[in-house]
Amino acid sequence: MKIIGLTGSIGMGKSTTAGLFAEEGVPVNDADRVVHELYAGKAVLPLTPLFPDAIVDGKVNREKLSVILRQNPAKFAELEAIVHPLVREREEDFLLDADVAGADLVVLDIPLLFETGAFDRVDYVVVVSCGPDLQRQRVLARPGMTPEKFEMILARQTPDSEKRERADFVIDTSQGIDVARQQVRDLLSQLREQKADGNDA
Numbered sequence: 001m002k003i004i005g006l007t008g009s010i011g012m013g014k015s016t017t018a019g020l021f022a023e024e025g026v027p028v029n030d031a032d033r034v035v036h037e038l039y040a041g042k043a044v045l046p047l048t049p050l051f052p053d054a055i056v057d058g059k060v061n062r063e064k065l066s067v068i069l070r071q072n073p074a075k076f077a078e079l080e081a082i083v084h085p086l087v088r089e090r091e092e093d094f095l096l097d098a099d100v101a102g103a104d105l106v107v108l109d110i111p112l113l114f115e116t117g118a119f120d121r122v123d124y125v126v127v128v129s130c131g132p133d134l135q136r137q138r139v140l141a142r143p144g145m146t147p148e149k150f151e152m153i154l155a156r157q158t159p160d161s162e163k164r165e166r167a168d169f170v171i172d173t174s175q176g177i178d179v180a181r182q183q184v185r186d187l188l189s190q191l192r193e194q195k196a197d198g199n200d201a
């Protein structure tokens, strides 16, 4: 089984592209979604002493957490030290399940693939990208998003230019969904041909 690491900066179209892989029958593990689940489950207990004001009705409230982090960005490191190992645990379960189910390819959708060193755990790196103006426009159109929050997150991410340079493949999301879907299909054919030729990376 080969592992595709899918990444991209905020608003580049990572979740949408992950959906295109899923449409083609490739199992996808979405790290952002796992974080959402953890904030209503396993992460609540260890995060409570660190972020007591962000716990509402027994869950981590993302809005409140975001405000705290904006006021004190140093707290990101403490948050990540708790959350990332839990995300990793779930990733390992996903890989085992996919392997047992006989998948030839799987996708790990990891927003912080480069930042956390996760690229070491994947066979191919796929970066989702579009121009910075379109990225900004997409992100600022989201409810609850502000230029300050956008800048805070961007500052914590490896720049898009570096991501593209380090990628094995780039999916361009600026030309609409059909173009991106075709790029995903071409990529899967190419990887499967490589495997059939015994020409693995």
Ligand SMILES: CC(C)(COP(=O)(O)OP(=O)(O)OC[C@H]1O[C@@H](n2cnc3c(N)ncnc32)[C@H](O)[C@@H]1O)[C@@H](O)C(=O)NCCC(=O)NCCS
Pocket (backbone or CB within 6 Å): 009, 010, 011, 031, 032, 035, 062, 063, 065, 066, 069, 076, 079, 080, 083, 084, 087, 111, 112, 153, 156, 157
């Ligand atoms: C900062 C938080 C509260 C913002 O929540 P919110 O619902 O507003 O945004 P969302 O989670 O959809 O993230 C928006 C964008 O920021 C990126 N992002 C999230 N966390 C981080 C981080 N620690 N560093 C850099 N980028 C991040 C996401 O991948 C996405 O591109 C939330 O993202 C969070 O709790 N992050 C810490 C956990 C983490 O590191 N997640 C990354 C995937 S493992």
Ligand SMILES: Nc1ncnc2c1ncn2[C@@H]1O[C@H](COP(=O)(O)OP(=O)(O)OP(=O)(O)O)[C@@H](O)[C@H]1O
Pocket (backbone or CB within 6 Å): 008, 009, 010, 011, 012, 013, 014, 015, 016, 017, 032, 111, 138, 172, 173, 174, 175, 176, 177, 178, 180
């Ligand atoms: N190929 C595409 N063609 C047209 N629009 C797209 C394409 N891919 C994504 N988009 C649009 O861009 C926006 C951001 O996409 P998406 O939510 O997938 O980004 P993301 O990278 O997962 O974001 P984040 O990192 O913040 O979670 C959405 O409005 C989505 O509909």
